[in-house]
Amino acid sequence: MSSYALIVAADTYRDTGLGALRAPSHDARELAEVLADPDIGGFEVRTVANQPAYVIAEEVEAFFADRKLDDLLLLYFSCHGVKDDSGRLYFASSNTSLNRLASTGVSSVFVNEQIDRSRSRKIVLLLDCCFSGAFPPGMTPRATNRVDFERFEGRGRAVITASTAMEYSFEPGSPTTGSGRPSVFTHALVQGLRTGAADLDGDGRVSVDELYDYVYDRVREETPNQTPGKAFNIHGDLFIARNPRPVVVKAIPLPSELLFALEHPIPGVRAGIIPDLVRFLRSPNTGLSATARQALERLTDDDSRMVSADARQALDGENSTLPSPLPPKPQVSEPFPPVRRQDQDRRLPRVEEVHLGRGEILVLVEHVDGDVKKVTLELLTLARSLGEPAAVWAGPGYSEIAKGRLAEFGAERVYVADSADIVDYVVAPKAELLASLVASRSPAAVLVASTAEGKEVAGRLAVKTGSGVITDAVGLGEGFIADQSIFGGGVNVHSRVSKGTPIIAVRPNSTAPVPAPGAAVEEKVDVALTDAARAAKIVERVKQEKGARPExxxxxxxxxxxxxxxxxxxxxxxxxxxxxxxxxxxxxxxxxxxxxxxxxxxxxxxxxxxxxxxxxxxxxxxxxxxxxxxxxxxxxxxxxxxxxxxxxxxxxxxxxxxxxxxxxxxxxxxxxxx
CATH class of the missing domain: 3.40.50.1220 (TPP-binding domain)
Known part of the structure; x- marks a missing residue:
């Protein structure tokens, strides 16, 4: 994701029918300077001045070739614009002959073909072309006095022209030459970018829309008969520059989960929020962007070299990327709250209160119409590696077939609570059933499937038993240390419960179910549901048609x-x-x-x-x-x-x-x- 600019200018011409222009070389230097300024444009700029058509054509073709989808490409022409007798537009070069436009001019059709072939979908075309005196003696325009800039329209591009209607002004036998006055159009472009005045909404960035609006107003003030034109076909805002002036914005707090992670004692967790901070950094909300920038800057001073290096790399990468440029370092009206982490807090929580050991491990059985679901067999396989698996069957449907299936995968005991009340109410009865078993059996851990219902059961059980809970585990090792993928998959961490009975929700398909015989000794369990557990009753079930494909x-x-x-x-x-x-x-x-x-x-x-x-x-x-x-x-x-x-x-x-x-x-x- 880089930014490139090609500036083409021609002010001297071999053909005497093309009057010399004063502005192009000067304007090309000024525009190149402001675009290359790392505090404004940050473009890699190449300038081609007063070169023949074949050189310009080679430069244009090379400019658009081998680009990436997110590269920002800016092409600028400052020269005479010439139409042939068929209305085709050519950009005049130093060797352009008005009688040989096809071979000595740079065809707009050729330029458009190179744009179409480019992979980039962020292309800006700026045309400052003087059309006065651009035609040989006696030439009469056909059908229209307008240059067809719509030929440059296409997906992912924006075209801004010095004027919309290019009127031909000449006397028979003697073309009218250009006035040679400095370009009002390019001067407005340069001033808008250099001073930051084109940042009309004050968000620290200049979009193509803002640049056009600014240039339009400046040009119309200077020359009321000239009206800049535009043709945009882009999705969302396309930013091409930063405002070099300080921008005062009101800071907006980061989401609470990011603030929590920012102060977390584990470096991996702090590093894990860096992609989220970069996303907020690119936000059009300047307050949120400013807060994210400050958070990243604080992380560059983190006492973990990994965290500081990642934060520095993120900031450096964003500062050099202009498809979504960052505003300059803002003056924030409300400072970002300081991050305070005490060294003694960096330790993993103490585990003296955790019930560890190779004792009984409760596995909540997932079943439908009496059939044991595959995820339960996976949980039993995991439980066997850490202790003695004990299946917990909640609701009606338990049978010899179900018992055999649980025994096949290692269940040494099956606690059966087959009351219809457990499934007639929403979630809470299962949590109360497990809570009663935790109180009476003191298991080493409780495993549930990390489904929507399973995670709710786990959370309710944790509250009832005063225990810690881990969800979305993808692995489980000795000491019930769980492997998790967090922050949208950006960080893999090892977690363990620091209080009470470990309650762990494991993602389906995290392990392969492996058969191993177990006794599956059945034990009936009665649980008296509280009024709170009966607060939400299921009044109807609609059976989903089961297709041939697996769930x-x-x-x-x-x-x-x-x-x-x-x-x-x-x-x-x-x-x-x-x-x-x-x-x-x-x-x-x-x-x-x-x-x-x-x-x-x-x-x-x-x-x-x-x-x-x-x-x-x-x-x-x-x-x-x-x-x-x-x-x-x-x-x-x-x-x-x-x-x-x-x-x-x-x-x-x-x-x-x-x-x-x-x-x-x-x-x-x-x-x-x-």
Whole structure:
């Protein structure tokens, strides 16, 4: 994500029909200086002055070649503009002949072709072209006196011109030459950027829209007969410069979870919020951006070298990136609250109060219509490595088949509370059942599935027993130290409960279920529900039709489609690939929000979290919210036509190509091997 500028100027011409201009060389130097200034533009600038057409053409082609999608490209022309008798526009160069425009001028068609071929979708074209006296004797314009700047319109580009209607003024047999006066248009551009006056909203950044509005007003004040024109086709604001003047903004506090992490005693947690601070740094909200900048600057002085280095790298990277430039260091009206961390607080919490040991481990059984769900078998496998597994069956449906299934995967004991009351009320009865078992059996730990309901049960149980709780664990080791992926997957940490009985919610598919025989001794449990547990009663259940595919959160293989799929109808190729693998189908938020696939299948931070053995992402760019829901997958395969899509950073295998071609071919090859 870099910024490049090519400045083309011509003020002397071989053809006497093109009058010499005073402004271009001077204006080119001034504009190059302000664009290259690291406090304003930060562009890498190349200037081409008074060169023949073939040199300019080579420079333009090279300028747009081999660019990245997020590179900001600015092309500026200051010269005569000439139209041929068909109305085609040419930029005049030092060797331009009015009788040989096709071979000696720089065609606007050629320039537009180079723009179209560029991968960049952040292109700014500034045209300060004098059209007076640009035509040979006797030439009469056809149909219109307007230059067709719409030819430069296209996705991801902005065009600003010195004027909209270029009127030809000449006498038969004698062209009218340019006045030679300094360019009002470029002078306004330079002044607006150099003084910061073009930062009309005072947010410390100059967008293309703001620059046009500023230049328009200045030019109209100077020359009422000249009206700058624009043609924009960009998504959102496109910022091209910073305001070099100090900007006073009112600081806005960071979210509480970031403030908590900023003061956390573990360096890895502090480092984990740096990507979030960078995101806030880019926010159009200047107060939030200023606060994020101050937080990052504080982290550059962190006593952890890892944290300080990451923060410094983040600031340096953002300061050198102008597709979303940062405002200059602001004068904040309310200082950011100081971060105070005492060295003695850096220790892990003491664990004397934790009930550790290789005793009984309670596993809450997930079941539907009497069938034990796969995640329960995974939890029993984990529990066997740490103690003696004891399954807890809540609600009706317990049978010899269920008992056999639990015994197969190592349950030494099964506590059965088969009262219908437990499932007739929302969540709370299960928490009370587990709380009574914790009080009477003093287990070493309690394991539940990290589903929406499982996490709520875990939280309620923690409150009732005065214990600590860990959610979204993806691994569990000796001492009940849990592996977690936090802050949208930005940091992997080891966590342990510091008080009471460890209550741990483990993500489905975090471990492979391994059979090992257990006694599965049955013990009936009666629990008297409190009035609080009966506060919300389930009055109706609607049974969801179960398809042939596995449930998304339990599937060993998941195939997900994103925005790149293109339509709901096209999700058929995603489903065919999933069916050939016996996989579940998932979707990104972009796909579900577009109505292409049901929201129940959304994978991500605001959807479902999956940890399959194999995750195939087709047409998904990899926003951090999506990665947070799938990046603990054992193997990740990415199919995307954009080689710079963020999701490739976490892929084990990647295919750069059109999913409409790759996915059907992959499905066909899998079918051949069945």
């Amino acid at each position: 998304l959160t339990e599937a060993a293989i998941v195939v997900s489609g994103g925005r790149g799929v293109g339509s709901g109808e096209n999700f058929a190729i995603i489903e065919k690939l999933a069916d050939s693998l016996g996989a579940a189908v998932g979707a990104s938020r972009a796909a579900t929000d577009a109505g292409w696939y049901p929201h129940a299948f959304q994978v991500g931070q605001t959807g479902k979290t999956v940890s399959p053995q194999l995750y195939i992402a087709a047409g998904i760019s990899g926003a951090i919210q999506h990665r947070a829901g799938m990046q603990t997958s054992k193997t990740i395969v990415v199919i995307n036509k954009d080689p710079e899509a963020p999701i490739f950073a976490i892929a084990d295998f990647g295919i750069v190509g059109d999913l409409n071609q790759v996915v059907p071919q992959l499905t066909e090859e899998i079918a051949k091997r069945e």
